[in-house]
Amino acid sequence: MIARPRARLTRRLVDWGLPVLGLVALVALWWLATIVFSIEKFLVPAPDDVVEAFIGQAGFLMEQTWVTLLETVQGFAVAVVVGISTAMLIASSRLLEKMIYPLLLAVNAVPKIAIAPILVVWMGFGQFPKIVMVFLLCFFPIVISTATGLKSTPAELTDLVRSYDASRLQVFFKVRFPYALPQVMVGLKTAISLAVIGAVIAEFVGADAGLGYVIVQSGASADTPLAFAAMALLGIISIVLFYGLNALEKVILPWAEENR
Known part of the structure; x- marks a missing residue:
């Protein structure tokens, strides 16, 4: 009994x-x-230069971080709702799967950086094109993972539930969707990493706020330490969200963690 808490504590310390x-x-390297190599600060700043830039611009950087975080979370949330709904349609009908899948592949094949300027033309320099860009990057992995999970439910499980006169909705929500949840979470964790990239791509092309905007402006003024501070904050956002x-x-899938 004592060894188990110690093993758990050791695992957490290692993690x-x-x-x-x-x-x-x-950071040491x-x-x-x-x-x-006596690298000039405007090329690659030292860690203490980045910390100094962050402290000097802390308030400004926190404001820009909030802008990027909001865009990321909103676009990701929309992608979750639309992506899971689309995956349900695909998994429910082979006809819909054959109809929708090629369109998804075609849209996903288009480089998103090529779409960003068009979104600015259509929607302006506000927050909406950034949310759309995040949605476009997150949508495909969520759909693919969710649809794969829904279609991988063992036939014997669904047959067993149907033998008890369960309706299609009951089979879906009691068996297929719970069974697919681990795969759904894989898609969500893949998408959340892409979400930050989507927000930054959109801010590079046309924005007046956000960490991507800070990086562009810092590069134009050769303020490399500030750009590195913004990139570090982007990394922190990605890590925290993931x-x-x-x-x-x-919390919601403890059984999946135990199976691993």
Whole structure:
């Protein structure tokens, strides 16, 4: 009984300690490279230059972080609703699958950076084109993972439930969707990483706020430390959102975690 809590504590220390150790090693190598190779600050700033830029512009950077975070979460939420609904349609009918899948593949094949300027022309420089860009990057992995999960339900399970006179809706919500949830979460975790990329792509093309806008403006003025600080914040947003979904998965799908 005592060994189990100790093993759990050791696992948590490893789970948290190794990423921190990797980050410390990366920062140390970065700092050492700037010293050994005498790299100019406007090319690659040292870690202390980035920290100084962050402290000096903390309020401004937090405002821009909030803008990018809001765009990311809103676009991702829309992609979840529309993506899961589309996957349900695909999984419910082979005819719809043959009709919708080629269209999805065609849309996904178009480079999203090519769509960004068109979205600005259509929708202006506000928040809406950024949300649409996030949606476009998140939609495809959510649909594919959810549809795959829904179609992978063992036939014997659905036959068993139907033998008890269950309706199609009952079979779907009692068997197929719960069985597909681990696969759905895979798609969501893939999409949440792409969501931040989508927001930044849209901000690169046309924006007056957001961390992508900060990076563009910093590059134009050769303020590389500020650009690195913005990139570090983007990394933090991605990590927090990903591990937030990971924690949610452990809460709603504890059995899936145990099976792993």
